Amino acid sequence: MNHAKLYLRNILTFLLCDTNATGLILAHNHPGGTAEPSGEDIKLTEKLKETLKDIEVKLLDHVIYVPGNFGSNPEWVSLLQMGHIQ
Numbered sequence: 007m008n009h010a011k012l013y014l015r016n017i018l019t020f021l022l023c024d025t026n027a028t029g030l031i032l033a034h035n036h037p038g039g040t041a042e043p044s045g046e047d048i049k050l051t052e053k054l055k056e057t058l059k060d061i062e063v064k065l066l067d068h069v070i071y072v073p074g075n076f077g078s079n080p081e082w083v084s085l086l087q088m089g090h091i092q
Contacts, residue, residue, distance in 0.1 A: 040085040
């Protein structure tokens, strides 16, 4: 599998109804590849950031994690540190 479906409605329901959150850190993994964000990762980050702004929830970061395999070290990338989140 090289992609997963994310339902914004589920995230928004969780944030507003279950937790009453004012901030969100999104994280996902790239199990077999590089931690470099894909074009889809960046588009999702932008879409989520704009959607959350409308409901006064701040996107704090979007982190991508790659587990270490066969002697390689785990890696992670922060889209905040890369400048994709202001």
